[in-house]
Amino acid sequence: MIELKTGTRIWIAAGFTDLRRGFRGLSMLVETVLEQAPYSGHVFVFRGKRGR
Secondary structure: OOOOOOOOOEEEOOOOOOHHHHHHHHHHHHHHOOOOOOOOOOEEEOOOOOOO
């Protein structure tokens, strides 16, 4: 079980994300699309095409 600090937000990216981008590519998506800081302490959730 993962415990999160009070005030931590969970951001869920709608649609499919190419997870082959790696951490750098996904953090760029957080900055450009979600307009958030990737190291803010919040949780960002992405879904690949095979996810069900």
